[in-house]
Amino acid sequence: MTSHTFEIGAEDFLLDGQPHRVISGALHYFRIHPDQWRDRIRMGRMMGLNTIETYVAWNEHAPTRGEFDTTGRLDLARFLREVQEEGMHAIVRPGPYICAEFDGGGFPAWLLRDPAVGVRTLEPRYMAAVSEYLRQVMEIVAPLQIDQGGPVIMLQVENEYGAYGSDHAYLRALTDLFLETGATVPLTTVDQPMDDMLAAGNIPGLHATGSFGSRATERLAALRRQQPTGPLMCSEFWCGWFDHWGAHHHTTDPAVSARELDDLLAAGASVNIYMLHGGTNFGLTNGANDKGVWQPTITSYDYDAPLDEAGRPTEKFWAFREVIARYAPVPEYDRVDRALFVVPEPASLRSVGALGDLVAPDWQDHADVPTMDTLGISRGLARYRVQLDQGPAAGVLAFAEVRDRAWVSLDGQPVGVLAREDHAWSITLPRGEGLLELLVEDQGRVNYGPRIGEPKGLIGPATFAGVSIAGWNASAVPLDAFESGSSLQLAPQEAPLTAGAHVFEATVALEAPADLALSTDGWGKGLVWVNGFCLGRYWRSGPQRTLFVPAPVTRAGENLVTVLEFDSLGTDTVRFVPDLDLGHTEY
Structure with missing residues (x-):
């Protein structure tokens, strides 16, 4: 050269x-x-x-x-x-x-x-x-x-x-x-x-x-x-x-x-x-x-x-x-423009099972509530659990901070969500006894300003009714299984629907690899994989209403779409649309 x-x-x-x-x-x-x-x-x-x-x-x-x-x-x-x-x-x-x-x-x-x-x-x-x-x-x-x-x-x-x-x-x-x-x-x-x-x-x-x-x-x-x-x-x-x-x-x-x-x-x-x-x-x-x-x-x-x-x-x-072109040579345009996406037929979503049943945790014991970084988690999800023994009376569960979103359940029943965008660090529990569990999502690390490098996850101290909570188990949620491109379905029949984070799958037929626009209308909050490639996050809060599927991750024939939904799906199908939709605009 x-x-x-x-x-x-x-x-x-x-x-x-x-x-x-x-x-x-x-x-x-x-x-x-x-x-x-x-x-x-x-x-x-x-x-x-x-x-x-x-x-x-x-x-x-x-x-x-x-x-x-x-x-x-x-x-x-x-x-x-x-x-x-x-x-x-x-x-x-x-x-x-x-x-x-x-x-x-x-x-x-x-x-x-x-x-x-x-x-x-x-x-x-x-x-x-x-x-x-x-x-x-x-x-x-x-x-x-x-x-x-x-x-x-x-x-x-x-x-x-x-x-x-x-x-x-x-x-x-x-x-x-x-x-x-x-x-x-x-x-x-x-x-x-x-x-x-x-x-x-x-x-x-x-x-x-x-x-x-x-x-x-x-x-x-x-x-x-x-x-x-x-x-x-x-x-x-x-x-x-x-x-x-x-x-x-x-x-x-x-x-x-x-x-x-x-x-x-x-x-x-x-x-x-x-x-x-x-x-x-x-x-x-x-x-x-x-x-x-x-x-x-x-x-x-x-x-x-x-x-x-x-x-x-x-x-x-x-x-x-x-x-x-007014200031420099511009070559003759010789490209074939792609105006619209291929739109495969909608595919039915089948229930595969609760996230906790499909992805086995590697529990670690901690006296106090650990951060994701203490657990060695750089990105993703963490599970926390602790046995409460403070009696049948209701009380407030509180943390110093939640980074960034936590789904709270008690004895397997959802209680609510702690959301960083709402500055919501506390929630009332119906009782102070039972198995308290939280699924925490890191929604992205700060990229600008003085909060760069802050830990993720639950930030202690953690208290119930003002009393410190000790004896935590915590684990990363390994997402490797979603990246295999193989079905996570453990049985030929659909798994029963459960409250909380749940996994769904669909099979989409294509004549040839193609760019796609996957619609997330009717979905709550979660992640999507196509043939093991993670497209990213979706969220009903918008503005984005589609996920871009690059052609090289698709194939002729059957394509596996895996959806990890944290809240609830309002539709039982995977749909594709003719174009990307990034939401409403303001000038």
Whole structure:
């Protein structure tokens, strides 16, 4: 492969010594099925982009310390090679903190289980882990830099650090680590273009870029005040926004977004459109925010981007393509558009059994109520039980906090739900004796702000009628059985319906693999797998009413759909619809 140079010039980026404008779009490889990467990359090229940008999610690659998974949807090298094979450059943003509305902002849960570990600081244990991580990332990325014949033209250090802190020694240590591990392309930072944030989040040797979605002239002027020379770049041009459960689907007017992009390019700046294609928070990977109100992010990361969740061009795609064509060559559009989804026949859901009967717990004994992190759970569900012996009188069960949702039962009978979004940490029990059980769902780790790294699960002390409760059993709920792609049905006949978390299955016939839009109308709250692939969460609180099923997880013939419902299903069928439905909107 031919090597090239990419440098920071006095006013421009320089590709092989010549001025070059970066016109980029964001794709997160971990939010897209790997067999659909090429399609999304090529669609970016069709819009007129010359570069693809991605974050690297530390927690996905290293769910346990010492592990670094690069298989399947985590094959970063394959993703970058596919970018290059499409004739495009790449920008890589390894963090270590990425935000991205992703679980924990990309931090692995194990990193912060010791409360003494600092976050985004020079704290030694944190920096030791970061060093391990960046060395593993750079083993992949360094050989793929442009001066070694690869596509990578820039690497970002940290992420909007000026909105968090101002420790320049920390930024210098990270920069030195990038250089030590083989970085030869320009190193950048990104911050919102406010003087204080730009000053706090940058040091000499790093090229500052901005993150914004409007008022380009004003924001670029702020960037120039802090950085008198070098190319101007908005490396997060926000063309949409993310959604959280219980709210509306965010959209931006395509014409307004296109005008903002035009202003940005007319000023001579480079750009990275965030997002070109958002993709999906498959599995349990969504993040959450808590600034006094608990707001977990939905499964779809559509972001109202130029390519929708299924990779199809939207009105915004065509508007952006028209703008880009004024400033750079745009290839002839040669793609076959996919307007509607295949809609297989509805399939009957059969009752497989109660979650507790199908997935055996590995009970651990604890004197006091443990957190999920104490149990070693990074994501998912935990079961808790304790024998109450405080008599027949009713009383209040209370915790210091519940993170994030707990279904409460007594002697197998549901009592109610403790929900973080309602600040509900207590519930009245009809009596103080019997087997108290709770199923707790982690709805996504906080990805932004001071609550990053907080433990999940039940937060003690736990009391009944003001008296501490001791003698707990607790267990993770292993979800591996759902990932086998095989039926969990233990008997030929349907299992009787039970109150509480319950598993259902359906068999869906397809003539050939196809993208699908699975309707969740009439369902309560839970998770869905197709042939063992977890599509993610659904919730009647909306706004999202469909789940995207990528074609590569389906097959010709029978397809197994598994539903884990925490509340109740109001329908006994699995239905598919002609298009995605992300809910009501507000402008």
